[in-house]
Amino acid sequence: MKMLVYGLVTGLLFGFLLQKGRVLRYDKQLGALRLQDMTIVKFMLSSVIVGMIGVYFLYDFGLVKLSIKATILGPVILGALIFGVGWGLLGYCPGTSMGALGEGRLDALWGILGMIAGAALFAEAYPFLLQTVYTWGDLGRITLPQVLGINHWFLIPVFVVAALLLFRWLEKKGL
Amino acid sequence: MKEENGGWSPYLAGALSGVVGVLSVWVAGQYFGASTSFVRTAGMIEQLFGPERVAQMSYFVKVAPKIDWQWMFMVGIFLGAMIAALTSKSFRLQLLPDMWVARFGDRSGTRRAMTAFVGGAIAMFGARLADG
Numbered sequence: 001m002k003m004l005v006y007g008l009v010t011g012l013l014f015g016f017l018l019q020k021g022r023v024l025r026y027d028k029q030l031g032a033l034r035l036q037d038m039t040i041v042k043f044m045l046s047s048v049i050v051g052m053i054g055v056y057f058l059y060d061f062g063l064v065k066l067s068i069k070a071t072i073l074g075p076v077i078l079g080a081l082i083f084g085v086g087w088g089l090l091g092y093c094p095g096t097s098m099g100a101l102g103e104g105r106l107d108a109l110w111g112i113l114g115m116i117a118g119a120a121l122f123a124e125a126y127p128f129l130l131q132t133v134y135t136w137g138d139l140g141r142i143t144l145p146q147v148l149g150i151n152h153w154f155l156i157p158v159f160v161v162a163a164l165l166l167f168r169w170l171e172k173k174g175l
Numbered sequence: 176m177k178e179e180n181g182g183w184s185p186y187l188a189g190a191l192s193g194v195v196g197v198l199s200v201w202v203a204g205q206y207f208g209a210s211t212s213f214v215r216t217a218g219m220i221e222q223l224f225g226p227e228r229v230a231q232m233s234y235f236v237k238v239a240p241k242i243d244w245q246w247m248f249m250v251g252i253f254l255g256a257m258i259a260a261l262t263s264k265s266f267r268l269q270l271l272p273d274m275w276v277a278r279f280g281d282r283s284g285t286r287r288a289m290t291a292f293v294g295g296a297i298a299m300f301g302a303r304l305a306d307g
Contacts (some may be wrong), residue, residue, distance in 0.1 A: 012252075014207070016256065049193065064201055078301075083302050086296070102255070102257035103260035105269055107272065110289075119299050129304065161196050
């Protein structure tokens with residue numbers, strides 16, 4: 001029960017910020033995919049940078065656990081390509097579809113119904129996929145610091161600087 | 176940091192959402208995610224028609240059809256966005272997005288519904304495959 005309340009409150013805050021950042025709209029999502037408006041890239045990368053620093057900081061003090069998913073090349077590459085096709089057609093992603101509906105974008109509802117159908121379809125295909133795609137290129141639960149054999153605090157500044165340079169470039173281009 | 180469209184700077188809103196994400200991991204041990212909830216919802220709907228079948232399906236064994244932290248997180252996103260929109264006069268009941276209308280016209284409601292539904296199904300299949 002406590003976890004459900006945490007979930008609701010966290011979602012309230014996140015949904016509020018997604019709406020304030022104006023990233024829930026179809027026009028913003030398609031704008032990014034058409035390389036015309038990078039608002040969602042600015043939002044996402046800013047979130048990732050803060051999240052990366054914060055989580056690793058707490059991790060160093062043993063206060064949080066990392067949640068590292070297995071890197072399996074087959075499903076990740078194929079899944080990403082399929083996701084991209086669907087995202088381009090729908091114009092909302094799974095999380096933002098709920099927020100888009102919240103700010104009155106009724107077409108998100110079709111997408112939500114479609115995503116439930118897609119999840120059902122995936123559940124049907126799962127036993128087959130498990131024996132095929134999921135066996136292609138399983139690298140296990142790896143991270144960049146681990147693969148490169150260096151401390152994460154050497155990599156984090158590289159990502160921060162790269163993001164800041166990208167932001168500067170986007171602003172210069174007016175995207 | 177007000178934008179001309181009445182919103183906040185995406186850098187500020189994004190960074191604050193990062194803070195919310197870090198606090199969530201710290202306080203509740205939960206990382207943000209969305210697509211698992213669609214699996215749980217599909218499972219809960221299928222349970223209405225054939226609970227025995229759902230109980231045997233390996234994916235619904237792995238991802239149990241129940242309401243959990245992330246499911247409530249999704250409800251929260253819906254409500255949070257609604258509160259932000261209503262309190263800033265940017266709530267807008269809209270069946271067709273502006274960019275869509277510019278390309279397909281304002282009498283393309285069926286086409287939009289079909290595209291969004293099929294797109295949603297494809298996107299979710301891909302997201303689940305990549306475990307995103």
